[in-house]
Amino acid sequence: MNPRTGTRLQGKTALVTGSTRNIGSAIAVALAAEGAFVIVSGRDTARGAEVVDTITGAGGHAAFVPADLDGSPEASRRLAADALTAAGGRLDILVNNAGIYPAVSTVDTDEAAFDRMYAINVKAPYFLTAAVVPSMIESGGGVVINLGSWIARLAVPVGALYASTKGAMETLTRAWSAEFGPHGIRVNAISPGVIRPEEHAADGDFPGAALMNGTPAAAAGNASGIGAAAVYLASDNSVFVHGTVLDVDGGRTAVAVVA
Structure with a gap:
């Protein structure tokens, strides 16, 4: 539990x-711990309820709004409308975190997989941002954070x-x-490094942690960061801070790793 x-x-x-x-739940919990009313969103209602319970149990405020962001403009606009209703008609912060990461090579990627990846990782946040920003402008400004x-x-x-797809999101951050920006909306991005998933208690049982060998942090990061x-x-x-990609990666991209 993360107290206020x-x-x-x-x-x-x-x-x-x-x-x-x-990462998404860690962001929701962190924003709520600083006083924000957080709309938790995703496809899994049970897990969404758990995140909301974690937030409210620590004295914060949250609600769950289900959404399957498949890349269609309709799905993104539906979430925008439902979230605005749940938030009382105003959204100050949008975090475009939802995405998928199939570890597949180029030669093994078919057209359906290509289209699905871009639909979920780029089209969905693109149209969601387009649906949310007008209300932010109307209310005097806001913040968009991309992953x-x-x-x-x-x-x-x-x-x-x-x-x-992530390169596209970082480019969209600047664009x-x-x-x-002239309408009072700050747009920035976070570039996470190797983050140990919540199902792995330590680096020892997380194979991806090896990618951090030789870095300044020398270990995988936690979603709380x-x-x-x-x-x-x-x-x-x-x-x-405008149009910036904030690296939170233990020095992985900034410092040469000498094997």
């Missing part, structure tokens, strides 16, 4: 997509398609900052 720790987001409302587990990835810039042998970064970007502490 501050008031940096007091009076704010937030929608976090894909927030029923791992990128370290492998958008530091390539790995498998995952080219996923990397390209949206230029487009929406991504939540803390989201709080920073959502709050007035980052009022002069």
Whole structure:
């Protein structure tokens, strides 16, 4: 349980997509711990209820809104409308976190898999942002936070398609900052490094942790670190931060790893 720790987001409302587990739930819990009313969203109602219970049990405020962001404009617009209703007609913070990561090589990727990856990872947040931003402008401003990835810039042998979708989201971060900044909306992104999933208690039982060997952190990160970064970007502490991709990756992309 993560108790209320501050008031940096007091009076704010937030929608976090894909927030029923791992990084998404950590972001939802962190925003709520700073006073935001959080709309938890995803496909799994039971897991969504668990996240809401964690938040409310710690003294925060949250509600679950189910959504299957399949990339269709209709699904994104439906979530925007439902979230606005649940939030009392105002959304101050949008976190585009939902995404999929099939570890598949280029030669093994068929057209259906290609289209599904771009639909969920790029089209869904694109049309959701388009649906939410007008209400933010009407209410005087807001914050959009996208999720990128370290492998958008530091390539790995498998995952080219996923990397390209995250590169698209990082590019959209800069483009949206230029487009929406003049209307009082700050747009930034978080680029997580190797984050140990919640089902792994320690690096020893998480094979992906080996990717952090030789880095300054020398270990996989925790989702709570991504939540803390989201709080920073959502709050007035980052009022002069626009169009930035914040690397939260233990130095993986910034420091040369000597094998």
